[in-house]
Amino acid sequence: xxxxxxxxxxxxxxxxxxxxxxxxxxxxxxxxxxxxxxxxxxxxxxxxxxxxxxxxxxxxxxxxxxxxxxxxxxxxxxxxxxxxxxxxxxxxxxxxxxxxxxxxxxxxxxxxxxxxxxxxxxxxxxxxxxxxxxxxxxxxxxxxxxxxxxxxxxxxxxxxxxxxxxxxxxxxxxxxxxxxxxxxxxxxxxxxxxxxxxxxxxxxxxxxxxxxxxxxxxxxxxxxxxxxxxxxxxxxxxxxxxxxxxxxxxxxxxxxxxxxxxxxxxxxxxxxxxxxxxxxxxxxxxxxxxxxxxxxxxxxxxxxxxxxxxxxxxxxxxxxxxxxxxxxxxxxxxxxxxxxxxxxxxxxxxxxxxxxxxxxxxxxxxxxxxxxxxxxxxxxxxxxxxxxxxxxxxxxxxxxxxxxxxxxxxxxxxxx
Amino acid sequence: xxxxxxxxxxxxxxxxxxxxxxxxxxxxxxxxxxxxxxxxxxxxxxxxxxxxxxxxxxxxxxxxxxxxxxxxxxxxxxxxxxxxxxxxxxxxxxxxxxxxxxxxxxxxxxxxxxxxxxxxxxxxxxxxxxxxxxxxxxxxxxxxxxxxxxxxxxxxxxxxxxxxxxxxxxxxxxxxxxxxxxxxxxxxxxxxxxxxxxxxxxxxxxxxxxxxxxxxxxxxxxxxxxxxxxxxxxxxxxxxxxxxxxxxxxxxxxxxxxxxxxxxxxxxxxxxxxxxxxxxxxxxxxxxxxxxxxxxxxxxxxxxxxxxxxxxxxxxxxxxxxxxxxxxxxxxxxxxxxxxxxxxxxxxxxxxxxxxxxxxx
Numbered sequence: 001x002x003x004x005x006x007x008x009x010x011x012x013x014x015x016x017x018x019x020x021x022x023x024x025x026x027x028x029x030x031x032x033x034x035x036x037x038x039x040x041x042x043x044x045x046x047x048x049x050x051x052x053x054x055x056x057x058x059x060x061x062x063x064x065x066x067x068x069x070x071x072x073x074x075x076x077x078x079x080x081x082x083x084x085x086x087x088x089x090x091x092x093x094x095x096x097x098x099x100x101x102x103x104x105x106x107x108x109x110x111x112x113x114x115x116x117x118x119x120x121x122x123x124x125x126x127x128x129x130x131x132x133x134x135x136x137x138x139x140x141x142x143x144x145x146x147x148x149x150x151x152x153x154x155x156x157x158x159x160x161x162x163x164x165x166x167x168x169x170x171x172x173x174x175x176x177x178x179x180x181x182x183x184x185x186x187x188x189x190x191x192x193x194x195x196x197x198x199x200x201x202x203x204x205x206x207x208x209x210x211x212x213x214x215x216x217x218x219x220x221x222x223x224x225x226x227x228x229x230x231x232x233x234x235x236x237x238x239x240x241x242x243x244x245x246x247x248x249x250x251x252x253x254x255x256x257x258x259x260x261x262x263x264x265x266x267x268x269x270x271x272x273x274x275x276x277x278x279x280x281x282x283x284x285x286x287x288x289x290x291x292x293x294x295x296x297x298x299x300x301x302x303x304x305x306x307x308x309x310x311x312x313x314x315x316x317x318x319x320x321x322x323x324x325x326x327x328x329x330x331x332x333x334x335x336x337x338x339x340x341x342x343x344x345x346x347x348x349x350x351x352x353x354x355x356x357x358x359x360x361x362x363x364x365x366x367x368x369x370x371x372x373x374x375x376x377x378x379x380x381x382x383x384x385x386x387x388x389x390x391x392x393x394x395x396x397x398x399x400x401x402x403x404x405x406x407x408x409x410x411x412x413x414x415x416x
Numbered sequence: 417x418x419x420x421x422x423x424x425x426x427x428x429x430x431x432x433x434x435x436x437x438x439x440x441x442x443x444x445x446x447x448x449x450x451x452x453x454x455x456x457x458x459x460x461x462x463x464x465x466x467x468x469x470x471x472x473x474x475x476x477x478x479x480x481x482x483x484x485x486x487x488x489x490x491x492x493x494x495x496x497x498x499x500x501x502x503x504x505x506x507x508x509x510x511x512x513x514x515x516x517x518x519x520x521x522x523x524x525x526x527x528x529x530x531x532x533x534x535x536x537x538x539x540x541x542x543x544x545x546x547x548x549x550x551x552x553x554x555x556x557x558x559x560x561x562x563x564x565x566x567x568x569x570x571x572x573x574x575x576x577x578x579x580x581x582x583x584x585x586x587x588x589x590x591x592x593x594x595x596x597x598x599x600x601x602x603x604x605x606x607x608x609x610x611x612x613x614x615x616x617x618x619x620x621x622x623x624x625x626x627x628x629x630x631x632x633x634x635x636x637x638x639x640x641x642x643x644x645x646x647x648x649x650x651x652x653x654x655x656x657x658x659x660x661x662x663x664x665x666x667x668x669x670x671x672x673x674x675x676x677x678x679x680x681x682x683x684x685x686x687x688x689x690x691x692x693x694x695x696x697x698x699x700x701x702x703x704x705x706x707x708x709x710x711x712x713x714x715x716x717x718x719x720x721x722x723x724x725x726x727x728x729x730x731x732x733x734x735x736x737x738x739x740x741x742x743x744x745x746x747x748x749x750x751x752x753x754x755x756x757x758x759x760x761x762x763x764x765x766x767x768x769x770x771x772x773x774x775x776x777x
Contacts (some may be wrong), residue, residue, distance in 0.1 A: 051598040089586075092597035092699065201744070228744040232477070232703040235693045237472045238738035241618065245465055262599060263695050270608050272615060294601045294695060297531075 019413035020055050037119055039078040040360050041109070042347055044340070045102050045117030045127070047087035047094040051257045051290040056119065059141065061329050063116060066344035075352035077360050082113070093258035099123040100130065105132035114139070114347045114367045116340065117178040120256070121204035124169070132168050137366035139347055140171040141339035144179055144307045145207045146283065147385040152177055153207050159385075168366055170388035172342045172379065174307040174395055176204075176283075178413035180211025182279055182305045182395040183252060184219050185411050190279060190303075192249040194222040198239075198264070201228040204406030209254030221294030224248050231259040239262075240271035256285035262294030265302060275301030275348060283307075287335050292403055302400045303408075306335055308379065309396050310407050314338060318378035342377045349375075421635060421638050445762050457674045458740060466615035471737045475623045477731020481693065483708035484555075484679035484686035484715070484723035485637065486656070492718035493654045493674045495573065499580040500560055501644040502705015503587035504679055508553045508686020509602075509696040510595055512545040512558070516603055531604045539607045546629070549683035557679025558672050584701075591698035602690040622692050625650065632679065632725065640677070641720065654718075714754055716764025726755060729753075 021067045026263040040308050044063050046056040051206060060083045062121045084102045099118060106112050107130055115131060115138040118124050124143045130136055148161065148169065149151025162168070188194060195216055199209035216223050224246045229236060243251060251273070253264055265280055280302040282291075295302070311322045311333050319343055322333050350368035354360045373383040393413050398405040433444075459466040483505050490498045518526040529541035564579040607621040641647040652660040653670045661667050689704070690696045711730045715722025730750055737749040757765060 018438055050598050053597075087597075089592050089597050090699075163562050220776065230743055230746050232706075233734070233743075233746070234476060234689065234700075234704060236743075237476070238469055238735040239743045241465075241468055241472060242739045258598075260599065260695070262601070265694060266694050270620065272610075272618065296601055296604065296694075361641060 027162055037081055038076075038205070038355070038360060040081065040113045040351065041080040041111040042114040042116065042344075042351075043082045043084050043112055044344075045084045045099070045106075045123075046087050046117065046119045046340075047123075048083070048085040049087040049089050049286060050091070050093040052119065054085075054290075055288060055334040055336055058329075058334045058337040058354055061118075062325060062333075062337045062341035063329075064246075065325060065328060065340055066348060070348060071198045073349040077353040077355045078350055079348065079351070084117075084393060086118055093118045093256070093266070094118070096126055098124045100111045103127040103130040106133060107136065113360060113362050114134065114351065114369075116141065116343050116347060118143065120202075121148060121207070122202050124148055125161065126205050128169050129163055130146070131297070132162050132164055132166070135164070135166075135362045135366065136168060137350070138169045138346075138364065139343040139369060140169070140173070141343040142173055142284075142336050143171050143204075144176045146176045146211060147202050147203075147207060149175065149389050150177075153241070166327040167370070167388055167416050170372075170384050171344065172339055173336075173389050174392055174413070176211050177304070178210045178393060179283060179305055179307045179395060180208060180213075181215045182307075182411045183212045183283070183396070184215035184221060185306060185413075186281065186303060186397050187216065187221055187250055187252075187279070188219050188385075189296045190250070192221060192279060194246075194248045194368070195250045195252055196224050196243045196246060196248040197226045197252045199228050200231050200259040200261075201255070202255065202259070204288065205253075205255035205259070205283075207254075208285075210220055211232075211239055212254065213303055213400075222403045229264070234266040236260075236264050237270060243268075244273050245273040248278060250281055252281045254283060257288050257290050257294075262288045262291060262299065265295050266298040266416065269298045279303060282306065284335065285317070287398070287405065289334075292400065292405070295400075299400045300403070304398045304400070304405065305411075306396050306398065308335070308339060308392075309394060309410065310335060310398065310405070311338060312407055313396060314409060315380050317376070320378075321378045338378050342379050342400075344410050345377055346372055346375060413415070421428070431494075433672060439531045441546075441760060444756065447756075454756055455736065455740075460519065462640070464551060467617050469739045470732060471617070471619055471623060473735030474728055475626045475730035475731070476735065477711075477728035478626050479574050479685050479689055479727075480704070480711050481707050481727025482630060482633065482688070483704060484711040484727045485720060486681045487709050487712040488715075488717055488720060488723040489674055489678045489681075492710070492720075493650060493671060494565070494569075495678060495718075496565060496576050496580060497709070497717075498565075498678070499577075499705075500564075500583035500587055501557075501623050501682060502701035502708065503584050503591070503677060504553050504557055504560075504701070505682040505686045505705065505708075506696070506698060506701030507556060507587055507589050508549045508683035509547040509690040509700065510591060510686075511538070511683065512687030513600065513602055514546040515548045516605070517540055528604065529603065539726055541763065542605055542625075542687075546684055549687045554676045554679035555684030557682065557728045561675040563670060564567075566671075567638040588698060589700065589703045591701070593696060597698060599695045602694050602696060606691055611647075626688060626692055629684060633684060637677065637681070638720065646670070710750065710754055714757055716766040716768045718768045719764065719766050722764055722766035722768075729765075 030244050044061055048056050067081055072079055086094050086099045086102055088098050096380035115136050117140060118127055119142045121143045147157030149243055151157055197209050199205040213223050213226060253261060255261055282304050284306040289305050290365055292299050318338055321338060325333050355367045370384055374381055382390050385391060395411050395413055397408045399408050451692050463649045486501045490496055516522055517531050518528045560583050564583050565576055568576045577662035610618050610620055612619050641650060649665045652665055653667055659665055706732060712723045715726030733750055733753055734746045737746040
């Protein structure tokens, strides 16, 4: 009796499966054939939890705004957008496993033709190879680690991220070789003769600190010491006490806010090194309002380099974007908001061009992303080079004054 | 004549001891002696720097010691590693932060106490924050014991361990919902200025604060366990639960009181950690709890003096490692020391459970 029942249920199950498969096949044909009414999907992948969540939310808003401005269409293709979260609450920041999971899921979903993100370079390291195999084009608004696109990091970079041998990754932000140069240049301009370099031992932080060290050597700034700090430690007092003894003119920290950068500045002051006597210089990883609220008084006077320009220094188009964004969402833009908007527009333009030439597939979109040339957007007029890097070279320096980031000056790393 | 003989026999005993020792323990002694000599050389070369780092190590270690005591107290009495203890410590720092903010359960009771408040108000605020956190964490720990451990008292030990890990996750998520997944700043109520006149050695008001909180708590705890009736009951329960029950000791109540004590220490160290470092985060209980647990094991788990020694030792080792080896190596150094100690003294530096059970190994 039970045997019979099992056989029947198996047969029913098989019929249902066949039906579902049949429908799926039919749907695919419809999508490919109808052309004009084609719908494709793009996804963003950002850390929506942890210290970066405010900024990530503005970035998602900016992407939605870019799609809305085109009435949800790129050319005659309908755009569907999904915002993915690559952070976990447990980690309080981006999470390697979550990054891999998101990339795997997207790789399976044939409707997805474009990927905007990720935010953290360490996450990109995990995602690029997966999406490379899937042939999905990526535009990151925020990854600055040099090894993702060009040599300069580890010996086998960047080839190891591209198993198919074809590039699929681009970024609209200036990479860390230039941010490293900007950090060193800033030190030179401020009359720094010796520097102590710390990092948080992550892909981004360590890679950037390497670049700073290299540039500092080239400019003749003495690198007194170089260490990766233990980010699980309660405080960094003994490290700072040690550094105070060496008496450097500046301390550089390569890392992100989630790795306790504010504690580092507090302990720097606690060891008797004020931000006027011993400069504190950090990268865009701590260019967040969280740094100000966590650091409090200790953050005052800290320098921050950013692989782009703050909203006040953007082109006219950029200013227009900032105004529209702020009136639309009643919220202030964050440093990376404009970069997410630019990434979304580049992606949508690529889809539009692909649709004009024929079918919109991952392959054609990827080709069009790399074909982006003399693009005139909120960041200025620029192109992607063959590595997928922007041709822009301008970076900015800000300093914390009266509890706010104040724009100081622009450094053009291309002139070095 | 007699003294000479005594020296002779003593030296003979030492020689016998060395002869009968294994090669591995000889190497260990040589290694320890070598490291100590190296440190001593450094200390003589730059005494001020060495003293500063020693003080940093001791104050960081003192906070660890207080957390470690909570692990060791509970282990001494019911042989459970209370993984929720670190997270209780985190809740303690959050409670302190909330009290200082003046807004409790959405009710604005008083203006936030900040760096700009007057000195008497700041001292009052710190004291209130400490007491509220100690009370809250003590009660929380008792509650956890009632809900998660007591029903499993006769279950296999692994089952209780799993509920302890479960409680740890629950508390961590409570912290996550409460203050969000980011570092939260503590108001700077205690001055970071140096007390000492010269700049060579740094000992700040904050460091003094740690000493002023830790030492009385330790003295009170050892008095409680060593000289009160309830303390005697605790020692009895630790030695033999059944026999203690037979002579009329209320075992359940004694265990509850042990958890209460552990929670009180967690609350105090939580507030102290926040005021001292200026930043706390929902998963601080995990990272600091791991080091505190290591301290308890290093000193001999169940042994109260051992927990204090272990905590101070880990603090000093990490400060010295930061200074002389390199901060990237510090976690490796700490755990290498732990492994070495456990290889040669499997029951920790001072032996397990001796103090609670009434002294001796």
